Amino acid sequence: VTANPYDIVPCGLIAADSDGVVLSVNETFARWTGTRASDLVGQRVVSLFDAGSRILYETRVTPILHLEGAVDAVSLAIERADGSVMPSLVNAVIAGDGTMHFAIMDTQERVDYERELLAARRAAEESELRVRILQTASGAFGSSSDEAQLADALARSVREAFAATSSAVLLLDADGALSLVAGTDPFEAAPPESRPQALAVAARSSMTVSTSYDARLFSPDLADAMDAARISSTSATPITTPDGIVGVLVTHFARERTIDAVYVEVQSALTQQAAEVLVRLRLQRQLEHIALHDRLTGLANRELFSFHLDRALASADQGFALLFVDLDGFKAVNDAYGHAVGDTVLQEASSRLVASVRATDLVGRFGGDEFVIVCAGLAGAALEEVAGRIRANVAAEYPIAPAARVSASIGIAVVHSSRLAEVRSADVLSIADHAMYDAKSLGKDQFVVRVV
Amino acid sequence: VTNDTAQSVDVLRRNNVRVVGNPVGRPLLFAHGFGCSQETWRKVAPAFVDDYRVVLFDHVGAGGSDLAAYDRSTYDSLDGYARDAIEIIDSLGLTDVVFVGHSVSAMIGVLAANARPDLIGALVLVGPSPRYVDDGEYRGGFTQKDIAGLLEALDANYLGWSSTLAPVIMGNPDRPELGEELTASFCSIDPTIARHFARVTFLSDNRRDLASVSVPTLILQTVDDVIAPEHVGEYVAAHITGSTIVTLAATGHIPTLSAADEVIREIRSFLS
Numbered sequence: 001v002t003a004n005p006y007d008i009v010p011c012g013l014i015a016a017d018s019d020g021v022v023l024s025v026n027e028t029f030a031r032w033t034g035t036r037a038s039d040l041v042g043q044r045v046v047s048l049f050d051a052g053s054r055i056l057y058e059t060r061v062t063p064i065l066h067l068e069g070a071v072d073a074v075s076l077a078i079e080r081a082d083g084s085v086m087p088s089l090v091n092a093v094i095a096g097d098g099t100m101h102f103a104i105m106d107t108q109e110r111v112d113y114e115r116e117l118l119a120a121r122r123a124a125e126e127s128e129l130r131v132r133i134l135q136t137a138s139g140a141f142g143s144s145s146d147e148a149q150l151a152d153a154l155a156r157s158v159r160e161a162f163a164a165t166s167s168a169v170l171l172l173d174a175d176g177a178l179s180l181v182a183g184t185d186p187f188e189a190a191p192p193e194s195r196p197q198a199l200a201v202a203a204r205s206s207m208t209v210s211t212s213y214d215a216r217l218f219s220p221d222l223a224d225a226m227d228a229a230r231i232s233s234t235s236a237t238p239i240t241t242p243d244g245i246v247g248v249l250v251t252h253f254a255r256e257r258t259i260d261a262v263y264v265e266v267q268s269a270l271t272q273q274a275a276e277v278l279v280r281l282r283l284q285r286q287l288e289h290i291a292l293h294d295r296l297t298g299l300a301n302r303e304l305f306s307f308h309l310d311r312a313l314a315s316a317d318q319g320f321a322l323l324f325v326d327l328d329g330f331k332a333v334n335d336a337y338g339h340a341v342g343d344t345v346l347q348e349a350s351s352r353l354v355a356s357v358r359a360t361d362l363v364g365r366f367g368g369d370e371f372v373i374v375c376a377g378l379a380g381a382a383l384e385e386v387a388g389r390i391r392a393n394v395a396a397e398y399p400i401a402p403a404a405r406v407s408a409s410i411g412i413a414v415v416h417s418s419r420l421a422e423v424r425s426a427d428v429l430s431i432a433d434h435a436m437y438d439a440k441s442l443g444k445d446q447f448v449v450r451v452v
Numbered sequence: 453v454t455n456d457t458a459q460s461v462d463v464l465r466r467n468n469v470r471v472v473g474n475p476v477g478r479p480l481l482f483a484h485g486f487g488c489s490q491e492t493w494r495k496v497a498p499a500f501v502d503d504y505r506v507v508l509f510d511h512v513g514a515g516g517s518d519l520a521a522y523d524r525s526t527y528d529s530l531d532g533y534a535r536d537a538i539e540i541i542d543s544l545g546l547t548d549v550v551f552v553g554h555s556v557s558a559m560i561g562v563l564a565a566n567a568r569p570d571l572i573g574a575l576v577l578v579g580p581s582p583r584y585v586d587d588g589e590y591r592g593g594f595t596q597k598d599i600a601g602l603l604e605a606l607d608a609n610y611l612g613w614s615s616t617l618a619p620v621i622m623g624n625p626d627r628p629e630l631g632e633e634l635t636a637s638f639c640s641i642d643p644t645i646a647r648h649f650a651r652v653t654f655l656s657d658n659r660r661d662l663a664s665v666s667v668p669t670l671i672l673q674t675v676d677d678v679i680a681p682e683h684v685g686e687y688v689a690a691h692i693t694g695s696t697i698v699t700l701a702a703t704g705h706i707p708t709l710s711a712a713d714e715v716i717r718e719i720r721s722f723l724s
Contacts, residue, residue: 019703019710046678046704051594052601055654056609058679058705059487059555060639066709067491067638075608077601087608111608118607163524163648165531230531232657254529255656 012104034081087111154274155183165254171247190225197248200236208235294365297350305364319417324432327369328444352393387447407445411436460543467509468516473501479546480504485555488639489515495712513645534563548573556653575669581680662691669695670722
């Protein structure tokens with residue numbers, strides 16, 4: 001008996017009908033799979049592969065076969081009778097009568113080699129991507145000139161790093177409340193304490209939720225909030241500086257995602273970098289504040305005051321009033337109670353000045369017991385009312401020095417809008433200063449108004 | 453050119469949109485599944501051009517779409533793909549659209565219809581599955597390990613696809629006749645994007661979205677579909693109120709190509 005060459009060739013051969021049902025297979029293929037050839041007849045070709053390859057076969061190979069009439073060299077894994085898997089390369093054609101014909105090569109060795117190659121390539125790509133994300137992020141962090149820009153860079157880089165649906169950076173404000181500074185927060189409609197950011201701050205550590213089951217474990221409110229926002233996974237990491245938690249970074253995923261060690265590592269690296277820059281920005285802001293404010297009273301110093309005065313003069317349409325305030329009787333306080341008490345009185349008088357004017361008015365310390373105030377758009381009766389209020393407030397008793405008699409002599413220069421272009425700041429200051437001396441010589445504790 | 457127009461052009465180019473058929477007919481939007489491109493509809497779409505305004509497109513990453521438009525965050529869930537479909541509909545100024553979605557695009561259609569029921573008037577779901585991975589009582593048909601196997605199978609083809617990915621010949625937008633030879637190779641997909649799309653497709657869970665469907669819905673189910681078995685089709689039918697399920701004589705997951713006549717007949721009868 002001469003063996004059928006069809007059964008001896010070192011490749012698997014399968015013929016199937018137009019529905020993909022096996023009509024015949026050769027011995028080589030049957031031997032590979034550990035099944036009798038006759039048992040394979042009648043099965044669907046797709047069922048010869050393992051589950052992963054079955055999906056690829058039905059979603060990719062079948063359409064191409066129908067459209068093009070042939071498929072070349074597709075890697076698919078054949079499932080043997082014992083459940084083990086054999087990598088193979090599949091070629092297929094559709095004949096004129098609609099029947100399908102498959103030639104299958106065993107590619108175990110080649111696949112091993114290619115898989116190693118691909119694994120190496122992918123590992124390199126991933127680590128390159130991670131390095132690039134961190135580099136891009138640190139560049140963006142470094143060039144941020146304020147907190148909003150920094151928060152935006154952090155939200156953006158973490159979204160890109162993890163292909164997150166959205167991300168949010170929230171910072172704690174002075175009252176300890178979290179407010180959204182960058183990104184989007186899909187949980188805005190949820191009860192505040194159930195939001196991931198609140199949970200992370202309360203726990204003082206990162207929290208990750210991969211599934212809605214996890215979410216229910218944290219809190220039913222969180223699970224409901226995630227359902228409502230169409231978020232399946234989320235993670236929140238506190239942004240921590242040496243002073244403690246200052247904010248939270250939150251990422252949101254619209255499908256279930258596994259949050260693994262690599263994820264956590266990249267996220268904490270990004271958060272830490274951003275936290276360091278945040279510390280620097282805040283320090284910078286603090287230094288700027290120190291440079292522009294009077295140490296003792298916290299009021300604007302001369303520099304900041306001149307800036308505001310120039311800006312008031314540069315206004316196109318609104319006049320202003322400059323109030324020059326000198327404390328009467330302050331020297332006596334210093335002499336009687338000492339400098340420490342004198343300083344306290346100065347601080348108290350400063351607070352009273354600030355409380356006497358609008359929040360938008362700028363109060364500065366000009367030096368010693370002299371103060372200046374710029375009030376935009378103020379004139380006439382309203383101006384006199386403010387001046388009267390300052391007089392009354394400054395003259396009230398100082399609890400630390402009850403016997404002291406302190407009052408205010410106020411010189412006021414009013415600049416109407418029509419004169420803005422012609423007047424220099426030095427002129428305005430000098431007119432207000434002279435008006436103050438007039439108030440003093442008229443008997444102190446009063447104000448004198450001069451129109452510039 | 454206004455901003456709006458420029459944006460529309462971008463959307464239409466991004467998704468390689470082709471509009472053919474009866475300009476005053478009801479719009480029929482065909483959405484392809486994972487693994488192929490708008491060519492999935494090559495045997496079905498021509499049957500509707502006399503009566504319907506037929507819109508074909510490629511998801512970003514497939515066919516003649518703009519690969520540069522691929523953003524991993526946007527496309528990390530099916531919502532991103534649903535948004536694209538809505539943008540296409542908006543760009544063309546369509547309403548009362550029949551969204552015909554095959555495979556994963558069935559769920560993309562569900563998401564789009566839930567987001568904009570004012571634009572989408574009916575759904576035709578061919579081989580839908582709201583979740584491919586088993587979960588408790590629910591039998592999607594696959595395990596997490598199976599999906600890992602799919603990613604491995606994609607990997608095994610990665611190098612081959614990267615080197616032979618044929619350049620796509622774009623259709624002339626002024627003469628977008630259906631059936632014209634548009635591409636040098638069929639079902640071209642970018643291997644890197646395909647890998648991500650595979651994850652997003654086969655690891656998504658859209659079961660809870662079914663209950664929100666409010667438009668008339670037809671489910672086309674085949675026999676012996678290993679991707680979306682019959683009981684999954686029945687699950688979808690049971691969870692979309694008022695939907696109709698029709699079991700085709702066709703076998704396998706691609707009746708759009710293997711049994712186009714049957715698919716055409718059922719869509720026609722559903723819409724009449």
